[in-house]
Amino acid sequence: MWLNILQGTIEQGLVFALLAMGVYLTFRIIDFPDLTVEGSFPLGASVTAVLIINGANPFLATFFAFIAGILAGMITGIINTKLKIAGLLAGILTMTSLYSINLRIMGRANIPLLREKTILTIIKDWGLPERYISLIAFVIIVLLVKFILDYFLYSEIGMALRATGDSPVMIESLGVNTDNIKILGLGLANGLTALSGALTCQYQGFADVGMGIGMIVIGLASVIIGEVVIRTSRIIYATLGVIVGSIIYRLAIAVALQLGFAPTDLKVVTAVLVILALGAPALRRFMIQDEFAERLLEGGASDAET
Amino acid sequence: MLKLNKVHKIFNLGRINENHALKDINLVVPKGDFVTIIGSNGAGKSTLLNLVAGTYSPESGTVEINGQDMTSRPVYKRAHLVGRVFQDPLKGTAAEMTIEENLSLAVKRGRPRGLRLGLNKKRREEFRRLLALLELGLENRLEDPVKLLSGGQRQALTLLMATLGDPEILLLDEYTANLDPKTAVQIVEITGRVVEQGELTVLMVTHDLKQALEMGNRTIMMDQGRIILDIKGEEREKTTVNSLLGKFSEKSGRELTNDRVLLQR
Numbered sequence: 001m002w003l004n005i006l007q008g009t010i011e012q013g014l015v016f017a018l019l020a021m022g023v024y025l026t027f028r029i030i031d032f033p034d035l036t037v038e039g040s041f042p043l044g045a046s047v048t049a050v051l052i053i054n055g056a057n058p059f060l061a062t063f064f065a066f067i068a069g070i071l072a073g074m075i076t077g078i079i080n081t082k083l084k085i086a087g088l089l090a091g092i093l094t095m096t097s098l099y100s101i102n103l104r105i106m107g108r109a110n111i112p113l114l115r116e117k118t119i120l121t122i123i124k125d126w127g128l129p130e131r132y133i134s135l136i137a138f139v140i141i142v143l144l145v146k147f148i149l150d151y152f153l154y155s156e157i158g159m160a161l162r163a164t165g166d167s168p169v170m171i172e173s174l175g176v177n178t179d180n181i182k183i184l185g186l187g188l189a190n191g192l193t194a195l196s197g198a199l200t201c202q203y204q205g206f207a208d209v210g211m212g213i214g215m216i217v218i219g220l221a222s223v224i225i226g227e228v229v230i231r232t233s234r235i236i237y238a239t240l241g242v243i244v245g246s247i248i249y250r251l252a253i254a255v256a257l258q259l260g261f262a263p264t265d266l267k268v269v270t271a272v273l274v275i276l277a278l279g280a281p282a283l284r285r286f287m288i289q290d291e292f293a294e295r296l297l298e299g300g301a302s303d304a305e306t
Numbered sequence: 307m308l309k310l311n312k313v314h315k316i317f318n319l320g321r322i323n324e325n326h327a328l329k330d331i332n333l334v335v336p337k338g339d340f341v342t343i344i345g346s347n348g349a350g351k352s353t354l355l356n357l358v359a360g361t362y363s364p365e366s367g368t369v370e371i372n373g374q375d376m377t378s379r380p381v382y383k384r385a386h387l388v389g390r391v392f393q394d395p396l397k398g399t400a401a402e403m404t405i406e407e408n409l410s411l412a413v414k415r416g417r418p419r420g421l422r423l424g425l426n427k428k429r430r431e432e433f434r435r436l437l438a439l440l441e442l443g444l445e446n447r448l449e450d451p452v453k454l455l456s457g458g459q460r461q462a463l464t465l466l467m468a469t470l471g472d473p474e475i476l477l478l479d480e481y482t483a484n485l486d487p488k489t490a491v492q493i494v495e496i497t498g499r500v501v502e503q504g505e506l507t508v509l510m511v512t513h514d515l516k517q518a519l520e521m522g523n524r525t526i527m528m529d530q531g532r533i534i535l536d537i538k539g540e541e542r543e544k545t546t547v548n549s550l551l552g553k554f555s556e557k558s559g560r561e562l563t564n565d566r567v568l569l570q571r
Contacts, residue, residue, distance in 0.1 A: 151423075152421070154423055154424060154425070155420070155421045155422060155423055155424060156410075156414055156419035156420050156421070156422055156423075156424045157419045157420065157421060158424075159403070159407055159410060159411055159419075159424045160411065160419050162400065162402070162403060162407075163400045163403065163408075163411055166400035166401060166402050166403060167396075167397065167398075167399060167400040167401065169392070169397050170397060170398050170399060170400060170464075171400070171411065172381045172382050172385070173359065173381055173382075173385055173388075173389075173390045173398075173468075174385055174411055174412055174414070174415050174416070174467075174471075175382050175383075175385030175386055175414075175415050175416035175417070176382055176385075176419070177380075177382045178382070233402050233451050
């Protein structure tokens with residue numbers, strides 16, 4: 001049983017690693033706090049589910065989910081750069097619209113995919129051992145995406161993307177339209193998020209309009225855990241860190257469940273985790289100051305004795 | 307060749323804090339000229355540079371580079387012609403990226419960027435050769451993130467990047483002001499070498515009057531949005547820091563007030 005739980009946890013971690021890579025792209029690479037993911041994750045699931053129940057090839061359905069996510073992200077980018085609306089608000093606006101749009105796409109709040117053809121059932125038909133199908137499929141997909149993303153971030157455009165988050169004034173003075181680059185980055189990030197949603201719905205067997213709630217915090221938690229585990233500014237290790245972070249996050253959640261937390265408590269657990277991680281430098285400063293003050297007092301006392 | 311024609315720049319036009327920063331500026335800088343620009347605070351020196359770079363566009367008048375009208379083109383659309391070094395050493399480089407990655411960004415100045423890898427063996431070798439010219443040992447640190455470099459090293463790297471990809475004009479905006487004196491001297495030396503190599507037209511803003519007379523071949527003095535003095539050749543060679551200060555009060559009716567300038571008197 002333990003092994004089953006562990007395997008399931010790792011599978012979930014892998015699926016959500018795609019979402020975490022999207023969040024890594026926005027929060028870390030282009031330095032944009034993008035909340036669109038809360039809408040593009042269920043968008044990916046909706047598009048996939050609707051296409052699949054209407055008989056489309058699951059691979060094609062997943063691909064279209066990716067494209068839909070790209071479009072959603074680009075809309076946030078356009079609202080932010082062309083209409084000069086703050087990034088956080090731009091994301092919220094797109095996310096809110098996507099709730100209605102997702103309901104329109106699905107026609108109802110929930111679509112089950114029981115007995116439908118999915119990527120996973122197709123692979124099963126290739127004759128792989130049934131128990132490991134999801135694991136194998138997700139490892140391959142996630143690694144493939146990781147390597148493509150790595151390559152992209154080392155390409156000429158990808159480097160311009162990284163520089164846009166790092167030093168926008170400089171990259172503009174080198175001839176890059178930072179507005180367009182931001183739109184591209186947000187598109188890609190939400191494409192990855194939608195891909196994550198597309199795989200999640202095929203893995204869980206349903207798409208639900210509410211499945212995006214809390215995704216931003218989950219993605220952020222994964223990115224931060226990854227950074228703690230693998231400290232580096234090199235892209236190839238950073239993206240690996242994001243995947244590892246996503247898996248560790250799922251393991252932590254599994255442990256929390258075993259400890260008796262109700263599944264509905266997990267969002268607050270995750271949020272506290274992120275607050276602690278992001279607040280750690282400030283907290284540490286408090287503690288160091290206290291320690292320093294104590295040592296000063298002690299030192300003063302011993303000086304007085306001698 | 308840079309040409310500013312009847313340029314006016316007004317900030318906050320029509321509002322209570324309206325500021326007429328540049329007034330009827332006419333300036334022609336032939337290719338290869340190295341112009342140093344001096345003046346008190348608020349004279350319009352940096353605004354002038356920003357107009358050439360494209361950060362601002364003028365309320366009236368035209369800006370031409372190589373005969374092309376650049377007046378309302380944004381920064382990224384004239385980057386192929388204009389390289390720039392900022393006063394803040396942190397602004398000109400991407401801190402999290404490596405030295406070689408920063409250079410590879412600069413190599414593609416103003417040209418389309420594709421999905422090819424930004425770095426390859428040939429480019430790395432070229433970068434090593436260029437960095438060796440700086441004589442700072444950076445040629446052995448290609449893979450170091452730029453955040454590990456000192457302010458002076460970063461400014462030297464920015465200078466090199468600003469001249470990569472064949473720009474016509476180099477803008478230097480008090481680029482040694484935030485450096486310690488020894489490093490500043492080193493950067494000035496490097497500037498000489500780099501500019502000579504690229505046959506660039508240079509506009510340099512400085513508070514250091516001595517530097518303004520020693521570097522380049524032409525000096526412009528600005529005051530309250532106007533060019534009040536423009537000297538070159540023999541006249542400039544005879545000018546000293548003290549006669550420059552005299553000329554300022556003669557032309558503007560005031561003393562050249564600037565804490566940094568005063569210190570050097």
